[in-house]
Amino acid sequence: MDKIRTIAVLLFNGVNILDVAGPIQAFKTANRFGRDLYSLSFVSTDGTPREACCGLRLETDHICEDDELDDLIVPGGDGVDAAMGDPDIQHLVKNWIAQRKGRRVISVCSGALILANAGVLNGKSATTHWRRSELVVRKFPDVNWAVNEIYRIDGDIYTSAGVTSGIDLALEIIRRDNGPELALSVARELVVYFKRSGGQNQFAEVLEAQFVNDPAIARLMAAFQQNPGTDWSLESMSDVAGLTPRTLSRRCVEKVGFTPAKTLERFRLKLAKIALENGVDVPRSIEISGFSDFQMMQRAFKRHLGTTVGEYRNKFADVH
Amino acid sequence: MDKIRTIAVLLFNGVNILDVAGPIQAFKTANRFGRDLYSLSFVSTDGTPREACCGLRLETDHICEDDELDDLIVPGGDGVDAAMGDPDIQHLVKNWIAQRKGRRVISVCSGALILANAGVLNGKSATTHWRRSELVVRKFPDVNWAVNEIYRIDGDIYTSAGVTSGIDLALEIIRRDNGPELALSVARELVVYFKRSGGQNQFAEVLEAQFVNDPAIARLMAAFQQNPGTDWSLESMSDVAGLTPRTLSRRCVEKVGFTPAKTLERFRLKLAKIALENGVDVPRSIEISGFSDFQMMQRAFKRHLGTTVGEYRNKFADVH
Numbered sequence A, B: 001m002d003k004i005r006t007i008a009v010l011l012f013n014g015v016n017i018l019d020v021a022g023p024i025q026a027f028k029t030a031n032r033f034g035r036d037l038y039s040l041s042f043v044s045t046d047g048t049p050r051e052a053c054c055g056l057r058l059e060t061d062h063i064c065e066d067d068e069l070d071d072l073i074v075p076g077g078d079g080v081d082a083a084m085g086d087p088d089i090q091h092l093v094k095n096w097i098a099q100r101k102g103r104r105v106i107s108v109c110s111g112a113l114i115l116a117n118a119g120v121l122n123g124k125s126a127t128t129h130w131r132r133s134e135l136v137v138r139k140f141p142d143v144n145w146a147v148n149e150i151y152r153i154d155g156d157i158y159t160s161a162g163v164t165s166g167i168d169l170a171l172e173i174i175r176r177d178n179g180p181e182l183a184l185s186v187a188r189e190l191v192v193y194f195k196r197s198g199g200q201n202q203f204a205e206v207l208e209a210q211f212v213n214d215p216a217i218a219r220l221m222a223a224f225q226q227n228p229g230t231d232w233s234l235e236s237m238s239d240v241a242g243l244t245p246r247t248l249s250r251r252c253v254e255k256v257g258f259t260p261a262k263t264l265e266r267f268r269l270k271l272a273k274i275a276l277e278n279g280v281d282v283p284r285s286i287e288i289s290g291f292s293d294f295q296m297m298q299r300a301f302k303r304h305l306g307t308t309v310g311e312y313r314n315k316f317a318d319v320h
Helices: A017-032 A080-084 A087-099 A111-117 A130-139 A165-178 A180-190 A215-226 A234-241 A245-255 A260-277 A282-289 A294-305 A309-316 B017-032 B080-084 B087-099 B111-117 B130-139 B165-178 B180-190 B215-226 B234-241 B245-255 B260-277 B282-289 B294-305 B309-316
Strands: A005-010 A038-044 A071-074 A104-107 A151-154 A157-160 B005-010 B038-044 B071-074 B104-107 B151-154 B157-160
Touching: A005 A017, A017 A038, A017 A071, A017 A165, A017 A180, A017 B017, A071 A087, A071 A111, A080 A087, A080 A111, A087 A104, A087 A111, A104 A111, A104 A165, A111 A130, A111 A157, A151 A165, A157 A165, A165 A180, A215 A234, A215 A245, A215 A260, A234 A245, A234 A260, A245 A260, A260 A282, A260 A294, A260 A309, A282 A294, A282 A309, A294 A309, B005 B017, B017 B038, B017 B071, B017 B165, B017 B180, B071 B087, B071 B111, B080 B087, B080 B111, B087 B104, B087 B111, B104 B111, B104 B165, B111 B130, B111 B157, B151 B165, B157 B165, B165 B180, B215 B234, B215 B245, B215 B260, B234 B245, B234 B260, B245 B260, B260 B282, B260 B294, B260 B309, B282 B294, B282 B309, B294 B309
Parallel strands: A005 A038, A005 A071, A071 A104, A104 A157, B005 B038, B005 B071, B071 B104, B104 B157
Antiparallel strands: A151 A157, B151 B157
């Protein structure tokens, strides 16, 4: 980079302070390892203080329409819903990139909803916090949501997933601007991994398929629950559901989003996750979850969670 | 827990905002999943605003000697050195636990230095940011430093390692106070791992042994650098250093902190790390670093970094 990049961090009431702190501390730390690379301003639409959702009160500077700042960081938090209805914020976000070339808009967590609401994500690819994934797909269908991604970059639009993913995205921006060595130094200084393995889905709850609003499918789910280890075939699943195989397949995709076989696999995966999280060992977890063997369980973890059984256990298991 | 736990977060000029935001957002998020468990206050010794090292200005409340708060969080940051010389802060930290039973002192990152300086870590075990590890061992010899730990709990004293480790410690506190299920929910909400594999050392630079101030050892290091893959014996190392095996061993431990064989292993480890970080594949990294085979390299990663070659590559390698 040939000049200091000036970054405006938009603050609003109910902002998640960790969404704010992660990226800005990464950019700030990048300055320690070289000349000044990033300059930060903390702004609001009127320059008065804002209260983060943790209760911390933050002073702000007023951001003007014609501020000569390069990038705009839009964090998330409980206050996002109110911020989506704030015309000044919407105006700012909507016009940021249009006003001047070379600008970037960077969202963290549910901050992506503010961007989506302003229309700047239409036709673009973006991510957000896994908890908001159903909502955004429904509410903003013109956005190509990639909610399993820890971050997503599409042209001038940089979005990151839940909360701490803002650090991952900031590291990637530093890498692109200044090379991998600096990004790695910053990661070490912050004591975070430079690159995390697996997508955001490993942090999300597996789809609560058993609460699906369809009696036939619910019956099948209850049968899975009772006998996850049964060697289920499409025929035996159809029998339990009281549907033809063809109808079961169609309705399962419609209601649950997956074929019957895939739904069973995801159900087993959920049982395995819960077992591992509670400190159950791997052989017993295979038994509890109904996978036929370790290979089947491993494959499901890799396919759906982007991680291995061993890694998942290391990260989430309550073993001391 | 039978009552709300009240937590004071001590703010000072030059505080690292991510040290602050990590734990408080974890405690705040814990409230979302049940009744109110934690109440947070942001305090300073005089109640005036403080400026974080990123430039963010934070409003504070005045903390009084007899405040009925339970826990005190002491973050780190560039301002720690000044805070160590602040008599009001020293007084507050020194008396926190003595004043009332059941209180906890929780430090993040270099915040441990404020605790150490106030004498509350004497005879206790504690951790801090890896970059400060040499300094603290020298400056506070009465503390049992465990700087490879991501966090350390010793009685009422809770210390965490660099920056984001404050989140790991907060999750552990939530687990102890309210059980693993809640802690796991908070981790998922923040999109962080509940438990990280490996210690803090994997984030630190391997000791820069080759810059040691001893011509004989430096000669040996230069020889390692030129031929890391040589089948070095104590005899051949002694020849290069121009010392007897006995003198080399003694002086190597004295200057570098390790035996000659261990020093060689750590040197090879460093070369392997650099190779992997730069996207070099594993077979070539073994070759570059001079390990005799994959098993030797794997063993060194496990022993010194608490992680595997594969995990290290996943986390740090710049492969896209």
